[in-house]
Amino acid sequence: MKINLRQIEVFRAIMLSGSISGASRLLLVSQPAVSRLISYTEQRLGFLLFQRIKGRLYPTPEAQRLFEEVSSLYESVQRVNDVAENLVENRAGQLRVACSPNIGQSLMPRAIAIFCQRYPDIRIALHTLIPGALLKGLLTHQVELGIAYMPVAHPSLEIRPLYRNRIVAALPAGHALTARDEITTRDLIDEPLVGYNSDIPFGQLVQQLFGNDAGQPLPRVEVTQAHVACAMVQAGIGVALVDEITMQGPIWSNIVTKPIAPEINAPIDIFSIQFQPLSRLAVEFISVLESLRS
Template identity: 30%
Template structure:
């Protein structure tokens, strides 16, 4: 064995395997898209490295030695392993493999994100996704510290550890029981809701502040009968005719049915959501692929909202 040659060339192993399979350097060269002298040089390099002859000639053919036949099984296993590595790398490159960890509000996961994730998994069948829901405060920290790859959060947002990419917006609607006297209205204003029992999402939210401001501006007292923290609960009680829920249209759509109608609220109050990642490291390929997938999906949704 040549002590100056440290590593066996992968190309030399491929040439060796091809010669055994085809029986000649010329056929092996054709199989590997190389020249015959090129194949011969690769074989010579391999024999120089291992220190013994691998073939002898008989009637114009290259016949493997016993040593070569002993070696070829291991060589083929090595080449198969390289092929698996190549396939794995290709899957990673195309975002066809890996696990994606994301956080989002529960109502967002059950609503528009359900379709996004389902479509993404259909296109990337070997990808696994971990979905979790937390309070906005906790979600910010989880993504900022990279315990999750990405997340979705309602704007405005100014956490220094996050990169926020505005993704989708939604209007505000009134979720009204089909039995309510206002159920036939095409649009509802603060004045229409004067004296009506209302269902609002809990205080402290930016959207809640916007609602309070428009009622204050129009000098209409808010008659809040029920407060909750989820759109699902708000819509459930609205359907029971406990009150009229003022909610995010995008999140409420899944609850609209024969017993519950969604009526646009005026003036327009817009809810905006962003895709968030940590500011401390770039997105990996799988997260970037998921982000691009989300952009395409929500760009169409945004256009639909704008046309209303």
């Protein structure tokens, strides 16, 4: 390398100030130090950068051409500093998050509203995905955070518990079971049930609630998402087992919820890649999510 960053800094200081003395003041070093370094730089380059005419320094045409590149370099450095400052202040950037569909209608709108109020310049990309697609999104770095009920652990994921998320029975208003304080799965055996596809984790959890195959009710309607089940109950089609987080979403009129006994949960966790530091934005978003627990 013919010229290093310190030599570039001294050269630029002379070009800006027009003299050795001015450069020494800009750089807070002695004039002899500036003179020695610029002389050494000229030796390394193999051409003169300045000529002294009647006691003043004048840049050569070669110096003028070199200064154009140096100016571009310093503009790039300034952009780096600007980006760093924006990162410190969380003034720019994008946060990529994935969640399960029911959370996308309940928890996430509240969390994102708070986050956007705090950081109005940040862009959020929210993907509502089923657990398998959410896991793939995390592992391929398409998203930084995942928020979901995803009971199958993966060795590459770090898991932060967020909500216990109790399972409740969603009943049409006026249903006889709404008079109960708690409901058991036995109470629902003869009820028209809105059930779930057994391929999804929540559907598998609901099946576990009813026990063995002999105790499994035949759903009147089968869906893949809890908020769709709520819409079915709202329409008077039947009853459904849903989670508390889903019930915090849209105002479900004409629906009454009752806790299931014994208590069972579909815990909501925050997922990220293990041993990979989170961005400042992701850490801030997790803080917002955790603040909504209270």
